[in-house]
Amino acid sequence: MxxxxxxxxxxxxxxxxxxxxxxxxxxQSWKRSLRSGAQLANxxxxxxxxxxxxxxxxxxxxxxxxxxxxxxxxxxAGILLADHEAxxxxxxxxxxxxxxxxxxxxxxxxxxxxxxxxxxxxxxSVIETGVSIQVSGPEHLADALRPFTCVGVPxxxxxxxxxxxxxxxxxxxxxxNPLLTPLMTSTAQEVESRLLAQATTSERQLLDAxxxxxxxxxxxxxxxxxxxxxxxxKVTDLLEGVDRALLWEHVRGVALGSVSDLGALGQLTExxxxxxRCQPVDRDGTVIGALVEFEVARAEREPRGLDVGxxxxxxxxxxxxxxxxxxxxxxATRLAARGVPMLIDGEPGVGKFALARAVLAAAQxxxxxxxxxxxxEGWTDGTPPFVSRLRAxxxxxxxxxxxxxxxxxxxxxxxxxxxxLETDDAAAPAPRIVATLTTTAAARDDDAGFAxxxxxxxxxxxxxxxxxxxxxxxxxxPTAAALLDKHRGERPLRFSSAALRxxxxxxxxxNLRQLxxxxxxxxxxxxxxxxxxxxxxxxxxxxxxxxELTAIEELELGAILTALRQHDGxxxxxxxxxxxxxxxxxxKLQAYRLDPDTQYF
Ligand SMILES: Nc1ncnc2c1ncn2[C@@H]1O[C@H](COP(=O)(O)OP(=O)(O)OP(=O)(O)O)[C@@H](O)[C@H]1O
Numbered sequence: 001m002x003x004x005x006x007x008x009x010x011x012x013x014x015x016x017x018x019x020x021x022x023x024x025x026x027x028q029s030w031k032r033s034l035r036s037g038a039q040l041a042n043x044x045x046x047x048x049x050x051x052x053x054x055x056x057x058x059x060x061x062x063x064x065x066x067x068x069x070x071x072x073x074x075x076x077a078g079i080l081l082a083d084h085e086a087x088x089x090x091x092x093x094x095x096x097x098x099x100x101x102x103x104x105x106x107x108x109x110x111x112x113x114x115x116x117x118x119x120x121x122x123x124x125s126v127i128e129t130g131v132s133i134q135v136s137g138p139e140h141l142a143d144a145l146r147p148f149t150c151v152g153v154p155x156x157x158x159x160x161x162x163x164x165x166x167x168x169x170x171x172x173x174x175x176x177n178p179l180l181t182p183l184m185t186s187t188a189q190e191v192e193s194r195l196l197a198q199a200t201t202s203e204r205q206l207l208d209a210x211x212x213x214x215x216x217x218x219x220x221x222x223x224x225x226x227x228x229x230x231x232x233x234k235v236t237d238l239l240e241g242v243d244r245a246l247l248w249e250h251v252r253g254v255a256l257g258s259v260s261d262l263g264a265l266g267q268l269t270e271x272x273x274x275x276x277r278c279q280p281v282d283r284d285g286t287v288i289g290a291l292v293e294f295e296v297a298r299a300e301r302e303p304r305g306l307d308v309g310x311x312x313x314x315x316x317x318x319x320x321x322x323x324x325x326x327x328x329x330x331x332a333t334r335l336a337a338r339g340v341p342m343l344i345d346g347e348p349g350v351g352k353f354a355l356a357r358a359v360l361a362a363a364q365x366x367x368x369x370x371x372x373x374x375x376x377e378g379w380t381d382g383t384p385p386f387v388s389r390l391r392a393x394x395x396x397x398x399x400x401x402x403x404x405x406x407x408x409x410x411x412x413x414x415x416x417x418x419x420x421l422e423t424d425d426a427a428a429p430a431p432r433i434v435a436t437l438t439t440t441a442a443a444r445d446d447d448a449g450f451a452x453x454x455x456x457x458x459x460x461x462x463x464x465x466x467x468x469x470x471x472x473x474x475x476x477x478p479t480a481a482a483l484l485d486k487h488r489g490e491r492p493l494r495f496s497s498a499a500l501r502x503x504x505x506x507x508x509x510x511n512l513r514q515l516x517x518x519x520x521x522x523x524x525x526x527x528x529x530x531x532x533x534x535x536x537x538x539x540x541x542x543x544x545x546x547x548e549l550t551a552i553e554e555l556e557l558g559a560i561l562t563a564l565r566q567h568d569g570x571x572x573x574x575x576x577x578x579x580x581x582x583x584x585x586x587x588k589l590q591a592y593r594l595d596p597d598t599q600y601f
Contacts (some may be wrong), residue, residue: 122150
């Protein structure tokens with residue numbers, strides 16, 4: 001590792017035989033740090049200026065991090081909280097004995113912990129990628145940081161989902177432990193929950209209005225209020241630099257009817273966006289915000305418009321308003337925009353490939369620049385075609401590599417692919433890498449599993465899971481309507497509400513692929529114009545016989561299924577997350593006529 005680091009610092013490249021000694025996530029960070037001109041010779045962090053921590057963040061983080069610090073007493077560790085720009089906000093030091101060690105590098109409020117400032121580290125590297133990292137002793141590029149092991153995890157704002165802060169646990173280099181990452185992840189989640197609890201009723205109302213709007217609208221939309229801005233990553237990126245306070249002033253004026261010129265709003269975005277619609281959101285007669293619909297200026301438009309479009313070329317505006325999907329899309333888009341290698345996993349047919357194409361398009365990677373290599377495509381004369389194609393693709397320096405169906409690779413191919421991807425030249429422009437892994441593939445033998453895991457670690461610096469359709473029932477209606485639109489041709493077909501109910505209650509083990517195939521089948525046989533429940537395949541018709549759920553029950557069921565999915569079907573953990581007992585969870589599942597052991601997660 002030291003030899004690799006010295007080569008990188010001296011020549012800007014690492015010889016191939018040494019690259020393997022460095023974990024891919026760390027290697028990427030080293031390269032970023034060098035490219036950004038990090039001041040690696042600095043003996044300590046530099047002062048960034050008087051820091052005005054936002055009260056809400058401190059309020060949410062203080063009790064959680066103080067309690068963690070108490071629990072860590074005697075372990076010679078410190079907890080650091082940094083804002084979204086890597087400026088340290090506060091530190092919690094339970095052991096006086098290590099305070100001088102932290103003081104020596106200025107690990108204190110107001111100091112800059114970015115990669116740009118001091119190279120690879122457990123805070124700045126999280127800001128760059130949006131994902132957790134553990135950086136141990138010699139993995140730091142700057143000598144000053146080598147006595148430490150640091151585990152950093154991101155804290156996202158629970159409503160806007162933007163990166164809000166980073167919490168880092170730092171200890172002596174020799175005290176690193178892989179268990180620290182899950183510990184810090186749950187700590188960050190606790191801070192996020194407290195931020196959500198602190199959010200005002202108006203913010204929550206605006207979020208609800210936004211989620212409903214993006215489910216039914218195709219145009220890029222933002223919800224804008226006095227101190228809040230909720231939008232997808234594309235709108236957020238394109239509005240970067242626009243004065244939010246000024247934007248809110250204009251939006252408020254239009255919402256209240258005192259400003260009528262929507263074009264004037266467009267000028268704020270320097271012509272990149274035109275604002276075409278502004279719908280007030282009010283609470284007890286007071287305007288608390290507005291839903292603003294944008295039109296993207298021609299030059300910025302995504303290559304294939306904003307509808308579902310013929311696959312495989314959809315856009316990030318895939319139908320779906322469930323928080324799980326909105327979060328997955330936002331996370332994937334953020335990773336793609338930052339060029340972080342990413343693995344998208346999920347059950348068969350959930351739309352991993354479609355999402356991968358969409359986020360690459362949103363990151364402005366031209367179609368011609370994306371090389372797709374599918375491991376499910378056959379073998380010829382003993383040469384593993386996947387590896388040959390990968391080698392050839394890398395030689396052509398593509399803009400992006402989209403690797404599909406990694407689970408299909410043999411042990412040899414997975415190992416060879418990992419080596420090829422790990423040994424790219426530090427000085428050469430690295431392609432963006434997005435890979436997909438279908439998670440219910442048949443079990444593999446240990447050897448293949450090990451090789452695959454190495455490849456998955458290499459490409460999966462960022463991980464995104466696309467949830468199965470049965471865990472997001474609210475997406476089925478809009479998706480079915482979009483797919484019907486896609487396949488109905490000129491015929492004015494529509495689903496009856498009974499048919500939609502059947503579609504929403506079916507378990508869809510084949511996910512979107514199965515839903516689309518079903519809709520194509522129905523379109524080819526139905527007479528129309530209304531598609532009734534009886535026009536659906538017989539096995540779907542039965543699912544309408546389950547009793548109607550009230551709106552509250554739908555919400556409760558959604559929360560239960562989401563918690564179960566997030567905890568891999570673990571009922572105790574899911575029940576705890578929702579705040580009910582395990583027996584209540586079972587009772588509720590039975591009341592909804594769901595089989596707790598097999599059906600829905
Ligand atoms: N957002 C979407 N809306 C509607 N249909 C979609 C969407 N995304 C994908 N599909 C449909 O689902 C099918 C499966 O999509 P895709 O190939 O992206 O899934 P996948 O998860 O990569 O599948 P697998 O892992 O099984 O190969 C596509 O052929 C398309 O018909």
